[in-house]
Amino acid sequence: xxxxxxxxxxxxxxxxxxxxxxxxxxxxxxxxxxxxxxxxxxxxxxxxxxxxxxxxxxxxxxxxxxxxxxxxxxxxxxxxxxxxxxxxxxxxxxxxxxxxxx
Numbered sequence: 001x002x003x004x005x006x007x008x009x010x011x012x013x014x015x016x017x018x019x020x021x022x023x024x025x026x027x028x029x030x031x032x033x034x035x036x037x038x039x040x041x042x043x044x045x046x047x048x049x050x051x052x053x054x055x056x057x058x059x060x061x062x063x064x065x066x067x068x069x070x071x072x073x074x075x076x077x078x079x080x081x082x083x084x085x086x087x088x089x090x091x092x093x094x095x096x097x098x099x100x101x102x
Contacts, residue, residue: 021040021041021043021046022040022041022046022049022050023038023040023041024039024040024041025038026038057071060072060073060075062075070083087099
């Protein structure tokens with residue numbers, strides 16, 4: 001997923017969590033191919049996503065609610081570029097090499 005695709009997760013849109021699983025929906029303008037995409041959250045990740053949505057995200061938002069899925073520690077929506085930077089830093093720290101580096 002590109003950094004720009006991460007923006008699609010901060011879109012104003014209703015989020016519905018159903019017992020049968022969770023799908024992430026990306027709008028055409030947020031994907032490299034300029035077409036809507038949808039992918040299912042793997043079952044192994046579902047408990048972590050649900051915990052984030054029910055316990056962690058509400059604490060981050062405090063009194064500054066917004067429609068963005070990913071919130072910063074300041075309560076603001078994370079941009080696609082910032083999400084990319086955070087993931088890249090964690091991968092570099094863990095594996096000693098940035099993703100996409102030759």
